[in-house]
Amino acid sequence: MDVLVDLLHPTILVPWMLAMLFGIFAGATPGLTATMATALIVPISYYMPPVAGLAMIIGATFTAIFAGDIPATFLRIPGTPASSAAILDGFELNRQGKGGFALTLDLLCSSIGGLIGVTVLILVAPPLARVALRFSSAEYFWLGLFGLSMSAVVSKGNTFRGIIAAALGLLVSTVGMDVTTGHPRFTFGQIELLSGVGFIPAMIGLFGLSEVLKLASDRSSLNAPSITETAKISLLGALPTVWKYKLTVLRSAIIGTVTGSLPGAGADIAAWMSYGIAKKVSRNPEKFGTGSEEGVIAPTSANNAGLAGAWIPALVFGIPGDAVTAIVVGAMLMYGLRPGPLIFEQSREIVDSIFVIAVVTQFLLIGAGLIGIKAFSRILRLPRNAVMVIVLMFSVVGSFALQNSFFDVYIMIAFGVIGFYLEKNDVPLPPLILGLILGPMVERNLRVGLVRTGGDFLPFLTRPISAVLAAALFVTLFGGPIWSFLRRRLLGR
């Protein structure tokens, strides 16, 4: 209770709220990411006392992860990679004139998902981290493939084309220096490609530029506004839907927390896995991808919960769960904190403050999120051609800003053309970006695992957790067709 009272002091509360608004802005702007928002907050927070600084960092990261869903819903451009799953149904609801409802639902579920994730973090951090330690190369390999298969199966269009998209992403991820030998692959002599194809400019191109190209080819609606009215936001209006799908919220949040607790997995995989599972167990799976409320609830509950889950290995072992928590671990070291098993004994007060900050942030997220949704929807009442130009300019500068490099802008343009072509041919884009993100993890763990086993693939199938993940992958990809085949045979008899 004392901790809570201290946190509500203006010297902590004011910078905390400002950081959350900054997180909303950064997360909602294509080209700025939750990782960037966190990285930019850290130097400012350095001048604050540790508790205020940690409040700013935690506040900015959770709001940035939610805010990535705002352009995903309104413009089909994920503000952060973790928001790419939110496009599937959020954008469809927006096209039906329910963008405000979709985002209000998103906001509530992000808040509830984050609360559940933080609760799990508080209660089960040590035992969960022990399970995560048992994951070796084989498990991470199958986990990466499982996440990709989910995105391929649940995306629009047929599954095979989703797999093609995922494989394209995996191929693009091989560009750069080989992790084991340091040999350049597919760089064609370009120094900029030695570190690989940046997934942020690729993502901006795939979703931002390709959407602009698609809209530009439709002459009739150029002067019409992108949305016809400022988003109607009603928390009370969205609550019954949240209650109706309370099991989906709970399940997705737990999936998100567990997935987020696996180092390197992150909120991206959490969102997709949660969406895929929700679709599989739903009574109305055919509605997913057409504006299903469950399709909005599942990934949005999971990605904020995933962020909380990423704190588990970060606090307990000092191993960050994702890029955002990697920066946070660095900030904690800056404050003289030592993440690891002893942090609970040596810095108990700070750890308690972190827990309380994380809980309170989920409630403050609602206020900050409402401001962000309203502000963004006002901008979108401009004519469509104006919005397209704004998106394009932010995409160009956002791509440039990452490394002050025009090469990233060219990457963005190339992927914009690729995305435009692929969508014309009914190949979904989200698996491609996920393949790009997960490709290094999948390849590295496959090769490291095979080196350990002397080239023998059998241990990839016989380790217990690996076997479960491999079976889940098989069921995801082939379960549907096999079941249909068996049903036809049985009914035929």
Add this chain to the structure above:
Amino acid sequence: MSNKDSGNNNTVQERSYGLSLPVLLTALGVWALYLSAQLPDFVQRGRQLPGPRYFPTILGVFFCIAGVVELVRYIRYRRQARANGEVSARSSLTRLKSLARDWGAQSVAVILGLLAVLMPLVQFVGFIIGGVLFSTALMLRLKARWYNAIILSVVVVVVITVVFGRLFRVPLPAGVFGIRL
């Protein structure tokens, strides 16, 4: 996928089952295999282990197979469409000519052309002037009124310059005129 697109008369089915996708997939697969073959082996203590070429080779094989699968689907679709009398009578050349005349397709080409010009333009005249010129040209192409185009372009460029240039300290090009906010 919407039926209403760039105005060319291809149906959704025709586009979903075009010949370009299987051709490109197969070409990509062959290209990946060719480039992967030039990557070195990874030998450790006399044993060949998965090296730099391992994963791209697997993917190259997949794309070759995927190309064949898509080609088979395309052939099946064409046969079925012919049997139903649905196949368009237009030749590929006629379709290309129609595409070249299509306003939507031209807009796409204009946007890509402007983007290609934007980078050297910005480096020469600076982001502020280059950005305003680019946005104005684009908005005019997208049927905006000329005064709206200029006003919005100036506002957007100023906002971006303040946000990225001042707040995030991204060094946007100032060009030969050295104009910064």
